[in-house]
Amino acid sequence: MSDSSFPEVIPEVKPLIKGIDHIGIAVVDLESAISQYRTVWGNEIVHKEYIEKDRVNEALVAVGDAYLQFLSPADPSSPVAKFLDRRGEGIHHIGYRVDSCSAAVEALKVAGIKLIDEVPRSGSRGTTIAFVHPASANGMLIELVEE
Amino acid sequence: MSDSSFPEVIPEVKPLIKGIDHIGIAVVDLESAISQYRTVWGNEIVHKEYIEKDRVNEALVAVGDAYLQFLSPADPSSPVAKFLDRRGEGIHHIGYRVDSCSAAVEALKVAGIKLIDEVPRSGSRGTTIAFVHPASANGMLIELVEE
Numbered sequence: 001m002s003d004s005s006f007p008e009v010i011p012e013v014k015p016l017i018k019g020i021d022h023i024g025i026a027v028v029d030l031e032s033a034i035s036q037y038r039t040v041w042g043n044e045i046v047h048k049e050y051i052e053k054d055r056v057n058e059a060l061v062a063v064g065d066a067y068l069q070f071l072s073p074a075d076p077s078s079p080v081a082k083f084l085d086r087r088g089e090g091i092h093h094i095g096y097r098v099d100s101c102s103a104a105v106e107a108l109k110v111a112g113i114k115l116i117d118e119v120p121r122s123g124s125r126g127t128t129i130a131f132v133h134p135a136s137a138n139g140m141l142i143e144l145v146e147e
Numbered sequence: 148m149s150d151s152s153f154p155e156v157i158p159e160v161k162p163l164i165k166g167i168d169h170i171g172i173a174v175v176d177l178e179s180a181i182s183q184y185r186t187v188w189g190n191e192i193v194h195k196e197y198i199e200k201d202r203v204n205e206a207l208v209a210v211g212d213a214y215l216q217f218l219s220p221a222d223p224s225s226p227v228a229k230f231l232d233r234r235g236e237g238i239h240h241i242g243y244r245v246d247s248c249s250a251a252v253e254a255l256k257v258a259g260i261k262l263i264d265e266v267p268r269s270g271s272r273g274t275t276i277a278f279v280h281p282a283s284a285n286g287m288l289i290e291l292v293e294e
Contacts, residue, residue, distance in 0.1 A: 014189025019211025020167045023241055027285050040258040042161025063243065064166025066213075070285075090286035091238050094170055096210065111187040138174050138217075139237035 013103045021095035021145040022060070022067040026083050030059055030072040037061045037068065049124045056080045058124055069095070093131070093141035101128045101146040108132065120146070163251045168242035168292040169207070169214040173230050177206055177219040184208045184215065196271045203227045205271055216242070240278070240288035248275045248293040255279065267293070 027033040037043050038061070046067070047060040055078035061068040071092060073081035083092055098104040101120040108115060116131035123129035123145065132142040174180040184190050185208070193214070194207040202225035208215040218239060220228035230239055245251040248267040255262060263278035270276035270292065279289040 015191070015210075016188045017190050017210040020170065020213045023167065023170075025285055025287060033285055040255065040260060041163045043164050044162070063162075063164040066167045088286050090281070091241065094238065108187065113187060134237070138172055138180055139235050140172060 016104045017096045019097045020066045021097040022069040024069045024093040026092040033070045034059045095143045095145045098144050160250045164243045166244045167213045168244040169216040171216045171240040173239040180217045181206045242290040242292045245291050
């Protein structure tokens with residue numbers, strides 16, 4: 001396999017992705033979504049939080065050691081409200097688990113990967129996070145998550 | 148939380164979802180996508196397969212105990228080719244790990260969840276799979292995966 005277009009960076013922290021942390025799913029009705037997971041699938045709701053910065057309500061459903069993160073807008077100006085208007089309910093982003101968000105951000109910057117957050121910031125559950133731009137990630141919105 | 152709209156089913160197999168098995172990602176150029184993951188992120192390619200039924204080439208990148216499943220169309224009539232034409236590169240589906248695909252399918256049927264595969268079938272890597280319809284899953288295409 002040819003990989004000459006990407007420089008090797010910070011090999012000591014690789015692999016950068018330690019696992020899937022969560023699947024972020026935009027929904028209109030948070031209670032209805034998590035009710036189905038609890039009752040039909042039997043997977044438990046383990047966390048609820050209002051995320052003020054993004055004006056969304058979050059509910060986490062445990063799936064093994066990962067989470068389904070259901071997100072519903074708290075007001076019409078929320079980015080998730082705009083996503084729902086444009087695309088309807090569905091997968092909003094994927095959370096990759098990393099050991100160090102700042103080390104991952106530096107490694108990605110060196111490699112020329114476009115980031116939404118050039119500096120890690122606080123996420124829900126006390127995590128440290130940074131978003132990677134879909135233009136550098138096969139159209140996926142990726143969130144780096146350090147727990 | 149109210150859950151009166153969903154009947155309780157087969158509690159002995161719950162929770163049905165044991166973890167995230169994979170993130171299915173539609174890409175135009177398989178080699179370029181996996182090259183970035185190997186070189187920049189440092190996550191290894193662990194499996195490649197041509198899936199004749201869906202006319203796609205698959206490559207799996209290990210992320211912890213889950214996979215990023217990159218899918219590129221082997222011909223223009225492939226469902227993944229149509230997805231790329233319509234939406235561009237991005238997340239195509241999510242694989243949920245289950246102990247028994249047939250038990251999960253029966254539980255979901257009883258609960259009135261719409262399935263694409265009413266009978267489990269063979270997937271890649273020797274797995275047994277069934278797809279759940281996005282109309283019953285918050286706009287997500289879900290694949291049940293029994294390893």
